[in-house]
Amino acid sequence: EAGVAQSPRYKIIEKRQSVAFWCNPISGHATLYWYQQILGQGPKLLIQFQNNGVVDDSQLPKDRFSAERLKGVDSTLKIQPAKLEDSAVYLCASRPIGDRVFNEQFFGPGTRLTVL
C-alpha cells in the first residue's frame, strides 16, 4: 500500500513570497491533517479535513494560510505572504474514517520550508 505522498520535499523562499504544498493521502482515507513542525518542537495541528469538509482549523493563521481538499482526496496548503517564522516542516497525515478507537494517523515525509 502506498503511503502519504507530499511535494515538494524542500522549498526555500524569501519573506512575503507565496508557497504551496501538496499532499496525496493513502487511498480511501477520509480524514486528512496538516501539521506544522517548527525545529525543536512537536507537530502542531493546523487543519483537519473529513472528506472535503473542514472539521478543525482553530490553529490555522487564516490571514496568511489557506488549505483546500476539493474532491476529498488530495489537498493543498498555501501560505501567502510568508514570514520568517513560517520556517518549519509541514506534515500531512491521513486516517481511515472507520477507525474510531485505534487512532493511527499515517504521516508523509513532510515538506521543509525555509523562509529567508
Added chain:
Amino acid sequence: GDSVTQMEGPVTLSEEAFLTINCTYTATGYPSLFWYVQYPGEGLQLLLKATKADDKGSNKGFEATYRKETTSFHLEKGSVQVSDSAVYFCALRSGGYNKLIFGAGTRLAVHP
C-alpha cells in the same frame, strides 16, 4: 488545554544500555496515549499506543504503561541498538475529532 511534556534531549547511550524517556500529560478525562518515532529522513511512525489506564503498549522491544495516577506514559527499552537512533514523540488524543497533541520530542543517539 491539553498538553504533553517530554524530557529534553538529546539522550546519548551506548548500545545495549537501558532507555527511559519520560512523558507526562495534562488532559481532561482519560485520553489515548501514543509514542511516535521519526527516523532520520523519514516520516513519523506510530511506535505503540495505550487507550486506557494500566494498559501497556509494546512494539519492537519498546514498552510504555499508561499511569493514570501519575499522568505518565514513560517509554522504556531494555537494550537499545544503534538502529534505535531517532526522535521520539509522546502524544495524546484530544477532543472529538481525534486530534493529536504532541510533546516536543526527544532525540536519542545510540553509539556502538
